[in-house]
Amino acid sequence: MVENDVITSADQISEEEGKALVYLARRSIEEYLNSGKIIDLTEIPYENWKKKGASFVTLENRYTGQLRGCIGSIIPVRLLYQDVIRNAIAAATEDPRFLSVIPEELSDIRVKVSVLSYPEPLEFRDPQDLINKIKPFKDGLIIRYGNYQGTFLPDVWEQIPDKQLFLSNLCVKAGMPSDCWLKYPIKVYKYRTKTFSE
Known part of the structure; x- marks a missing residue:
């Protein structure tokens, strides 16, 4: 494991980067539910996003706090921003505990992104x-x-x-x-x- 290429500590991610990851997760879900397309970024705004990182994306009902989907990675296998995109779409459409999210639900859902340290x-x-x-x-x-x-x-x-x-x-x-x-x-x-x- 080359330290420079991998997110080893969750503290490497700043508040600004984290909020941007949450926005990226929501955009990924919206785009996928509405068009079936997986978004990709032409420009990567943060250096940390270019490192391999493990993330979990959790979807909750914003009024009741009830879980609506949660999928993630434990070990860093892809670039952090790509991991968040993939897990966001999977949390909305592939969590076996729930039916797939529909576009009309999105306004009722709160998106959370957790970045993991290396286990x-x-x-x-x-x-x-x-x-x-x-x-x-x-x-x-x-x-x-x-x-x-x-x-x-x-x-x-x-x-x-x-x-x-x-x-x-x-x-x-x-x-x-x-x-x-x-x-x-x-x-x-x-x-x-x-x-x-x-």
Whole structure:
């Protein structure tokens, strides 16, 4: 990994860049829903957008706060601005939990973009050690076992502030039993996010 070419810390993204990413995400969704086209930028306004970056795009009902779609990348695989475009369209049209967003809904939807730091392995001896090392409301977590993998953004702590419940729900999200973190030799990675919202 060449540091200069990858967003390694979410703090690299300024407020101005983040707000522009949110605007880009909304424009991408509008264009795709109305014309079926994926937009691309002829000029890239920020240097950080030209680096590989991992992002999540979350859509919520702006009145109730209810989730309407959320898709993202955990590892940087494409340029940050391209990742946001792709995940914005996917959050609106490919989240298996929801029907595709329709253009008439867009005025009721709030768009949020989270930029992720590069995930780091979380070393732990046993389940209690894992519990002790997790920082609620700060750490996003990835758990992995064989072909199973799941992640929760740090935002999820607001719904599930209990560490044990957080891990149990994450196991289920990854397609495993809720006690996988107690019984399986799982790998855990942590990351931080910086979230920008309309």
